[in-house]
Amino acid sequence: MTSAYLATTLKQAFRVCDPRPLSGEDMQRYYVDLSKVRNTKAIAKVDADLKFQEAEEFTTILFTGHRGCGKSTELRQIEEKWKQEYFIIYLEADQEIDIQDARYTDLYLVIIKQIEYELRKKEIQFDRELIRNFEAWFKEITNETEETVERSVSMSGTLEVSSSPFPIPFIAKLLVKLLAQIKGSDKQKTTIRQTLERDISRLQTDLNLLLLDGLKKIRAKFPHYKGFLIVFDNLDRVPPPVGDHLFFDYAPQLQALKCNIIYTVPISVVYSEKNVNNFFDKCNIVPMVNIYELKRDIPDLGYKQEGLTAVASLIEKRVKVDALFEEYEQLLTLAKASGGHVRQLMQMMRTAITSTDAAGRTKINADDVTNAIKDVQFNFERTIPDEHYPDLVKVYLKKEISNTNIGQSMLFNTSALEYNGNERWNYINPVVKSIEVFQNALKNATV
Incomplete structure (x- = not known):
């Protein structure tokens, strides 16, 4: 240094x-590898999962630890390491959804909205027929039209792509509107979720058709990519009851999409008697940096110099x-x-x-x-x-x-x-x- x-x-x-997570130049300047003093193989296990993954195979990975323990910084390291092999989309849940009341349908909408946007930045469009079918279904179940969506959605922010020759599709505008309603109105949130869940199999099918189409096109243009990797950070901030509901009651839905996803999870989920390993194959825990000499029969623990030195560093x-x-x-x-x-x-x-x-x-x-x-x-x-x-x-x-x-x-x-x-x-x-x-x-x- x-x-x-x-x-x-x-x-x-x-x-x-x-105290915010490191990124960009600050990652290069200030990052400290704490894996040895954390005594954890969580990051190495995630790396192994991604390394052994074959193109067009899909995995769901849970990544957990205390809020503020450095998970986001480690996820940014993972993003940097694998950006040449995966088309990575990094999402911050608290910026996209109501973190106090998250449902899997909210995550579905965020994922497809962001993938469409990122593909458009690369001058890639979904298959027109698939998009038309998807849009037609959404118009039918939401009673939205081009006019109602146009009136309520600003064409700024994450909708615009200055370098893209493609117009903004209706579905992109609609998803922005729906997510804003979910985040801002309890009544609309309930209505939208209930509407989507009534035909969840159709939603999953259409999403997966679009994901597979996007994967085919991204690999045709950029053959070095194995596939999409969605990193859903800050989901560990959902309250424990919401975390239990999301990662137990909706575990199959969270694993149903045809893409690789890393979900951050509240550490409280790991302590549920339901046993998260009965629902997900891969749960990786980032613990505290160990500054103590563990002696279970001594209340006031002594300090481990290696750990203290690492924290001070x-x-x-x-x-x-x-x-x-x-x-x-x-x-x-x-x-x-x-x-x-x-x-x-x-x-x-x-x-x-x-x-x-x-x-x-x-x-x-x-x-x-x-x-x-x-x-x-x-x-x-x-x-x-x-x-x-x-x-x-x-x-x-x-x-x-x-x-x-x-x-x-x-x-x-x-x-x-x-x-x-x-x-x-x-x-x-x-x-x-x-x-x-x-x-x-x-x-x-x-x-």
Whole structure:
């Protein structure tokens, strides 16, 4: 890592410690391979699935882990690695659908809308007869016409392709309208979904005919592509009940399309008693970076130097440490308080930076680090329900979590974290330990 990219001022450090996933040039500058200290083969397994895939074969892959653990950054790495062999379409679910109430039909519409758009960018059109049939069916079931759609859909954004010689097809406009209605109106959302689900076999058949036609044409123009690879990121943000509904009740529908798909999944789904492996062949978990020496009979775990060093390197790759911290130990304190959670580390770093600036100093000191940790602690105090604390005590003492609704909720809100490697185990988020309600629950524990 060249020092030219290392932040030397608080303002620069605040910008480069953005907790959002890495992409573009930032991926090249700041990416740290954490696979060794995560003790996971999740990324390698995804790579193997894609490597062994033959042209015109299709697979569905689940990719999970805590929100903010670095899944999106790893998915961007996968995208970069396989972009020469797959026609990759990267989708962010929260930008496309109502993340609080997602259904498989919503995902179907997003996928075909985006594939049509991306093909049009490559100057490729679906078979005209297939499109006409698809459009005719949609007009019939939705009572939409060229005129009603034209009046309500703007020809900007993801509809326009400046370089494409092809006009925007009716179906593209209609899909944009339907998705906007699904995202914006509960009444219209219900009506559209019920309408589509009444003839779901027709919808799946037509979608697959279009996908296979698009695949044939993309491979004719670009023979190096094996096929489509849809990456559906940010589906892990759906609430646990929605995740259970989507990935269990609708598992067959999520695997019915003739393309390769990676779905991100809430980690709570992995803890469901329904057993996700009964529904999907491939579920890959990205755990926390392991900063601890696991000893199940010791509540307060010691630290594993390799893990702490790796977490600290996430900051060291971005900032000139001796220019930003009074002492290196303060960076290690942040690493310990992160629990190996990448986004939490970046959030605390940013808070420490603003604390330092507010005090009129140029270097982060111990007080700034304490303020940053307290800020995360206070947020947990506001959001953790009182009934969770006895279960958090059990996680602290036993290093395991129950597959109850409370257990799933704790994983979803990151008050409890998963680690794995030779063993799978759980531990509380380190900032939770200082919460007074947790300490009281610990004193009263009968575990």
